[in-house]
Amino acid sequence: MFMRRPQEAHQGIQKACDTVLQLNVRKRLGNFVLNADLSLPGHGVSALFGVSGSGKTSLLRLVAGLDRPDDGAIYIGDRPLVDTRRGVFLPPHRRHIGVVFQEARLFPHYRVHGNLTYGMPASAQSRFDDIVELLGIRPLLKRMPGTLSGGEARRVSIGRALLTNPELLLMDEPLTGLDGPRKQELLRYILSLTSELEIPIVYISHDPKEISAIADHLVLIENGSVTTSDALDRVLNRIDLTPQLGGFDAASVLETQVSRHDQEYGLTHLILDDGQELVVPRLDASPGTRLRIRIPARDVALALSAPHDTSYRNQLDATIERIGTLPDSPATVEILLVTGNQRLRARLTRKSHDEMGLTQGTPVKALIRSVAFDMRQL
């Protein structure tokens, strides 16, 4: 898993504290009760993750104004979208929130151009060309929506939402229903969007890979409640959340920068923020590009001293920060390492852990299998 990283959004994580969206709502839907309390940062991509039926989409509908909460409030900055106690309810058309629905929902009787400009205020006119370029939809402008492919229609619907100049963009599983290559393609477009535009995005997904690729902030939703909300890397490194993050396959996300390419062996060198280097199969990215890489915990092995005669190309100096176990897998041990400023997770058998005598603070070499840098598909 391997994704291009926007620089701005990355820096956004560091100063993540000013919130854009604050919500505290309750809504009963049949037997299901949504009871969410959440604040999200004013930049970058915040992902809402949860299984189907956990309440992600219901939450989105409340934020968009398509449903009313029974009780509670939602604010963007200090602007109330709804506040039951103050009797405030802004209808969707006055919220300035862009929504990209699961299905593209293009208007079948307007051409692509008409769809794009449907909600466009005069002040957004100047952005039209940029957004059309960014999403690669210029050749589609004269087409009718019925003639577009799934991926094209999604791109148009993203453009349509962006051209309303929203203060916040909500995306409800925008990649659902697309096949592998189309998914990858649309994800690239969305990633370039997050780096080019300064608009906070709330991204709903039940796909851990999508989220690892795109999110800066991760919110876990279970049974209608928010259980965790924190920066992505911090959530992924929480051993106690491993069961909830099941689908994430216990992996870490590292921020790196391309340093150079090794033509002869077809390799690419990446530098971590503390200057350590990783070598991966050649990537198509120019030196200086920031990349986010994903390393599954089971692809990280530990050694107490630098091993020689090994096929492990990548050895990082690291220190053990925490050791934990998972209740339902007694044979393995979860280890959280610090390397530079970043965290890396490893999963060892309990036997190796005991034999190596690992404890908190032990300096180790983290051996990373090169194959962990697989970047093929979502």
Add this chain to the structure above:
Amino acid sequence: MLTSAEWDAILLSLKIGISAVGWILPPGIAISWLLARHEFRGKALLDGIVHLPLVLPPVVVGYLLLISLGRQGVAGQWLYQWFGVSLPFTWQGAAVASGVMAFPLLVRAMRLSLEAVDPKLEAAASTLGANRWRVFFTITLPLSIPGLLTGCLLAFARALSEFGATITFASNIPGETRNLPLALYSLIQTPGKEAAAARLCVLAIVIAMLSLLASEWLARHARHRLRERDS
């Protein structure tokens, strides 16, 4: 080819039919939309009232119109005093009667068509900043044009053939309220006019057939325009 009396009847029928559809269109659309998109108390009652002309004897409808809109009627009195308008025995009265009779047909077709418009598109439009009116006029209404056209033509055909309510409310005045069915009826009542009656009968069939074909064609054309119209 046609006699002037025949022309009179045809043109008058067309005039009454078009006016009838014209005046029921705004309330027809509004009520279809209410029935298609909203839940409220008394919805079943409203639905029933709308459909009443379909099941009531037309003469009853005509009689009800007479006692409400006649010169002495509750609303008719008021209309006359304030606007000097008197509906009975005028072609406008015939248009009112025909319109009432045609109303359920328009609403039925229109409602089905409105219900078929995906509410998700309306929701999407509202998130793009469109208020209710804009959503209705740019999304809901254009997407239900096929049903609207079908409804209009059905209503028009019904108005053309309206007899009972018209004769009760607007009477059978040549050149004023004597539409095609009334003219035909009058000819049948007159000895020696069998041939003329037969001619009118054929004319009625031709006009009805034409409006059915036109409705089919328009609806298909509109549907086609809504779907893939790729350039």
